[in-house]
Amino acid sequence: xxxxxxxxxxxxxxxxxxxxxxxxxxxxxxLAYAAERFGTVEVNGSFYSLQRPSSYRSWRETAxxxxxxxxxxxxxxxxxITHLKRLRGVxxxxxxxxxxxxxxxxxRLGTVLWQLPETAVFDADLLxxxxxxxxxxxxxxxxxxxxxxxxxxxxxxxxxxxxxxxxRRLRHTLEPRHPSFGTPEALAVLxxxxxxxxVADSAGRWPRFEAxxxxxxxxxxxxxxxxxxxxxxxxxxxxxxxxxLAWSEVADVRVHFDNDARGHAPHDALRxxxxxxxx
Numbered sequence: 001x002x003x004x005x006x007x008x009x010x011x012x013x014x015x016x017x018x019x020x021x022x023x024x025x026x027x028x029x030x031l032a033y034a035a036e037r038f039g040t041v042e043v044n045g046s047f048y049s050l051q052r053p054s055s056y057r058s059w060r061e062t063a064x065x066x067x068x069x070x071x072x073x074x075x076x077x078x079x080x081i082t083h084l085k086r087l088r089g090v091x092x093x094x095x096x097x098x099x100x101x102x103x104x105x106x107x108r109l110g111t112v113l114w115q116l117p118e119t120a121v122f123d124a125d126l127l128x129x130x131x132x133x134x135x136x137x138x139x140x141x142x143x144x145x146x147x148x149x150x151x152x153x154x155x156x157x158x159x160x161x162x163x164x165x166x167x168r169r170l171r172h173t174l175e176p177r178h179p180s181f182g183t184p185e186a187l188a189v190l191x192x193x194x195x196x197x198x199v200a201d202s203a204g205r206w207p208r209f210e211a212x213x214x215x216x217x218x219x220x221x222x223x224x225x226x227x228x229x230x231x232x233x234x235x236x237x238x239x240x241x242x243x244x245l246a247w248s249e250v251a252d253v254r255v256h257f258d259n260d261a262r263g264h265a266p267h268d269a270l271r272x273x274x275x276x277x278x279x
Contacts, residue, residue: 002251004253004255004276005039005072005253006244006269006272006276007034007038007040008041008257008260009265010043010045010258011030013263015262020266032062032063032066034071038269039273040073040255040256041071041072041074042113042256043059043075044076046078047079047115048079050100053156059108060073060105060106071108072109074111075110075113076115077112081093082114086120087127087129090133091133094134095145095146095148096148096149098141100152100156101156103141103160103162107165111172111216112173113172113173114172114174114175116174118177121178122176122180124186131190136170137166137167137168137169137170138165138170139166141161142166145157145159171214172195173197173198174196175220177200177206177207187211190213191214195213196213196214196216196217197213198218198219199243200219201222201223201224201240202222202227203224212247214251215250215252216253216254217252218256219253219254220256220258221240221258221259221268229259230262230264231268232271237275241272244272245276245279255272
């Protein structure tokens with residue numbers, strides 16, 4: 001059986017305070033509170049801008065100090081690479097991204113998620129070329145990071161693999177939002193590079209792919225009936241639990257709830273986590 005970790009996409013939401021987070025819990029303690037309850041937490045601020053090494057270091061230290069299970073981090077790739085450059089000419093962008101502090105997560109660094117815009121159509125050569133550039137170990141990520149440009153000053157760049165972790169595997173998943181990525185040719189490219197195709201539930205907004213293309217199945221639940229807003233019913237969670245358990249027979253599984261607009265994500269994650277654990 002593969003390892004199943006259930007968690008949330010982001011954790012710093014003001015409207016969760018006094019609901020998921022207890023009244024009076026200091027904001028600085030929110031990640032620790034989440035890390036004590038979930039096996040995986042997604043860093044999504046990295047999608048919007050390069051984060052600082054000190055932030056990654058602080059998140060890792062918080063997770064390490066939390067009670068079991070201490071969260072693993074999935075880090076979302078930058079939109080500069082996926083949405084602005086659209087995977088073209090991204091050598092320096094990738095170097096800057098991996099130099100920005102991801103290596104400070106050390107053995108808490110889990111998956112790197114690459115989300116594409118819904119207008120991005122499958123292009124075999126483009127996708128193959130992009131996936132070839134992705135580092136597959138922490139050591140390769142460090143080597144790539146050393147090629148960063150002047151956008152990152154020396155005090156804002158981490159370019160050395162943590163001691164003893166250079167050979168640690170680094171996995172990637174792709175979340176496309178165009179139906180062309182469900183074709184046999186697209187799946188073949190992903191399988192050739194061992195990159196997981198994200199199973200995205202988006203209340204019907206985008207296609208949902210369920211093909212297994214690597215030894216990691218990454219599920220992102222954006223909302224059952226209303227994108228980012230609706231909760232998942234008990235019946236819906238039962239169905240997702242069955243899917244997750246079936247996938248775990250052939251792969252590791254990571255599940256992130258992204259229906260955070262009305263604060264449902266952490267509660268739904270706890271409910272799914274309980275269903276998966278008791279079966």
